[in-house]
Amino acid sequence: MEKALSWEINNFSEKNSAMKSDRFSSGGCEWYLCVYPEGKIVDDHLSLSLSVVNPRTLLPGWRRQASFCFVLLNQSGKVLHTTVEKSRLFCAETPSWGIIKVLTLTKLQQDGFMENNKLTIEVDIKVTKVVYEGKSTENEIVVVHGFHVLNSQAVSVCNMFVKHPDVAVDIRSEIREVKTAYMNILLGLVQTLDKPPQSLSETELSNAGSELSELTDAGFKLDWLKSKLEEVSLKRKEPSSALKIEPEKENNKSATAAAPPRVSPFECIRILIKKFFLACF
8 A cells, every 4th residue: 555645633632523635646536534533423533534536526337446544643753543454445326435433532632642732644545446437336246344235235334333333243144145135134124114103014013023033033233223113113103103004904904815925034044044055065
């Protein structure tokens, strides 16, 4: 990797809002660094992110695979902290990647940690893949926290891990296809519970409960989603929601009776696991 930016920030402890660096070039692309002195999403750590300049002007299919890390130095050039190297895919759909928890604010504010209240931030970067134009990257597979997901899902998965970093630490399967299936079910469950409670049927809530239970059994930590399901279920039971939902249930009773039995997505996962082990012998 090469040093692409060195940015000295004066009176750092007095900064409290996001700051953008001047643009800089690397790998045939223009970038900028964004610094969050009081954190982004979390408020007790310094946060940093690397972004592509003007992503809306990029050609369809434009993308850069880049490895990068951030280095913090004091006024004398002493390295205070270096982040772990990350390799990420930048594109029009996902133009920014960063690190939420770079260094605790308590550490930064210690006496003597920074000289004269000045902090220098360097960006080391190496672009390893360059595509100027091509097909839409929406269906391209990328790896996020060990899960192979569609590029269009990357931001949702990344945000989930930012808010709930331990969500998948105990997942029991290492089979790629199984992990992908689990993640698709989890993302679908989150989308379902984000809908207005009054728009959900009893069947949808029942399926959501079953999927939540199965995902928990698979090793996911989903107390936050369990609370969301309980909240949605309670709101749906309010009188106003009952008036809207019950007629719809009555009208669709015959259609429901005639519908074929629903195949659980977890039955598909069990088939995947069975096929995987059969292929190993």
